[in-house]
Amino acid sequence: MTSSTRTPTEELSATAGRHLLLNMTPNGSFGQGGQDLFVVRSGEGPYVDDADGRRYIDGLSGLYCCQLGYSYAPEFADAAARQLRELCFSPLWSASAHPTAIELSERLARIAPVDIEHTFFSGGGAEAVETAWKIARRYHALRGDSTRTKAISRRGAYHGLTLGALSLTDDPGLREPYGPGAIETRFVSNTNRFGLAPECADDDVYTARLLAELEAAILAEGPETIALLIAEPVQNRGGCITPPQGYWPGLRTLADRYGFLLVADEVITAFGRLGEWFGGDCYAARPDLVTVAKGITAGYAPMGATLVSSKVTEVINRPGAVLNHGYTFAGHPLSAAIALRSLEIMERDRILDNVRDQQGHLATRMAALTDLPLVGDVRGAGFFYACELVGDLEGGGFSDRARADLVADLVPRRLREAGLLARVYNRAAPLVQIAPPLISDRALLDRIADILTDTLTEASARL
Numbered sequence: 414m415t416s417s418t419r420t421p422t423e424e425l426s427a428t429a430g431r432h433l434l435l436n437m438t439p440n441g442s443f444g445q446g447g448q449d450l451f452v453v454r455s456g457e458g459p460y461v462d463d464a465d466g467r468r469y470i471d472g473l474s475g476l477y478c479c480q481l482g483y484s485y486a487p488e489f490a491d492a493a494a495r496q497l498r499e500l501c502f503s504p505l506w507s508a509s510a511h512p513t514a515i516e517l518s519e520r521l522a523r524i525a526p527v528d529i530e531h532t533f534f535s536g537g538g539a540e541a542v543e544t545a546w547k548i549a550r551r552y553h554a555l556r557g558d559s560t561r562t563k564a565i566s567r568r569g570a571y572h573g574l575t576l577g578a579l580s581l582t583d584d585p586g587l588r589e590p591y592g593p594g595a596i597e598t599r600f601v602s603n604t605n606r607f608g609l610a611p612e613c614a615d616d617d618v619y620t621a622r623l624l625a626e627l628e629a630a631i632l633a634e635g636p637e638t639i640a641l642l643i644a645e646p647v648q649n650r651g652g653c654i655t656p657p658q659g660y661w662p663g664l665r666t667l668a669d670r671y672g673f674l675l676v677a678d679e680v681i682t683a684f685g686r687l688g689e690w691f692g693g694d695c696y697a698a699r700p701d702l703v704t705v706a707k708g709i710t711a712g713y714a715p716m717g718a719t720l721v722s723s724k725v726t727e728v729i730n731r732p733g734a735v736l737n738h739g740y741t742f743a744g745h746p747l748s749a750a751i752a753l754r755s756l757e758i759m760e761r762d763r764i765l766d767n768v769r770d771q772q773g774h775l776a777t778r779m780a781a782l783t784d785l786p787l788v789g790d791v792r793g794a795g796f797f798y799a800c801e802l803v804g805d806l807e808g809g810g811f812s813d814r815a816r817a818d819l820v821a822d823l824v825p826r827r828l829r830e831a832g833l834l835a836r837v838y839n840r841a842a843p844l845v846q847i848a849p850p851l852i853s854d855r856a857l858l859d860r861i862a863d864i865l866t867d868t869l870t871e872a873s874a875r876l
């Protein structure tokens with residue numbers, strides 16, 4: 414095909430195939446002679462347009478980033494221009510700082526969980542997680558606890574792909590190609606009760622069971638060897654897994670009893686995704702460290718951050734103690750200015766109130782999907798939901814045919830054709846997930862639910 418007869422998507426895919434390596438992508442399958450990429454050219458409100466001009470509801474907010482959708486560019490451009498005119502760059506390094514990062518750290522302390530006053534900035538989620546690990550190690554070492562070299566994480570959890578964060582990520586396919594992990598990590602159960610014994614439907618019973626398992630793991634490893642436990646308020650991987658009541662307070666109790674630090678990985682759940690500034694606020698979490706990224710700038714600039722409680726800073730800020738850790742672009746003035754403007758807009762436009770007002774309706778619409786034969790479970794909170802699909806085999810598994818026809822083909826294809834970007838995970842337990850922009854109104858949430866219903870109804874009929 415000559416370049417003049419190619420669509421913009423074909424043209425861009427061919428160029429990408431020659432020059433661009435994508436994340437988590439079989440790069441050799443795209444470009445000239447291969448499949449086309451999905452090329453997003455522009456965005457407006459909660460919608461994005463592809464390179465050929467087709468419009469989609471961005472049911473995933475970018476990748477859980479674009480809390481405000483795509484139409485606040487003029488305000489962000491103004492914030493960016495002001496900042497760049499004043500100061501394009503200055504590092505937060507060797508006792509040097511700039512006013513915008515200082516202001517942002519103060520602003521974050523105002524909305525952070527109680528006892529959290531300090532922030533260490535970074536470039537994204539994995540860097541924030543690595544920072545949490547290093548701060549935890551510094552904390553323990555400065556207290557004379559240098560045997561605390563292990564982490565506890567949860568099955569199926571994703572905490573990023575840099576080598577340290579990867580150690581905390583429970584996905585052998587992602588970890589094994591890179592050899593032994595940088596951090597010795599013990600994985601314990603997450604809080605997914607779908608398919609478990611009926612008594613696990615009771616929060617008290619299930620929480621007690623999870624905490625007993627965790628305590629046994631701590632004792633087996635040796636409590637004096639555990640530096641931290643990391644968990645998301647609602648675990649993304651495995652499909653928006655919410656905790657039972659009492660779980661986070663139970664984690665706090667065990668962290669205090671055995672002396673390790675509790676890290677809430679809020680890379681997805683912070684900044685309104687669950688209707689609060691921090692997802693942990695929905696579950697009475699009292700973490701020592703909180704990792705954030707993605708929604709901190711609503712996707713208008715890259716940034717990560719690790720929020721640190723006073724209990725920890727009282728130790729790591731002891732006179733003479735140096736925090737030997739850093740990133741050149743940590744707290745970049747441009748990203749900091751954008752984050753500040755985003756927090757301002759979220760407050761001014763009552764974005765959290767929108768999630769709080771709409772979340773009950775979304776929950777009802779999503780729960781109705783369990784009437785469909787293909788949908789085994791629906792879980793989530795706020796503007797963050799997943800359906801776990803069950804197949805044609807005894808016990809809910811998928812035959813190769815049903816997996817190939819429905820999970821790998823029909824469901825993702827129909828969602829796309831209907832104009833909805835949602836995430837379809839073709840894993841042992843297949844999932845369809847949504848995380849719409851937090852500006853979505855009821856009509857848009859209904860449209861998303863209608864598309865999911867139509868698609869999963871058609872797929873159910875073919876089961």
Ligand SMILES: Cc1ncc(COP(=O)(O)O)c(C=O)c1O
Nearest residue numbers: 537538539571572573678680706
């Ligand atoms: C919970 C969680 N932690 C950490 C990360 C890593 O963030 P990043 O991709 O910005 O490094 C992610 C990314 O999706 C995440 O979901």
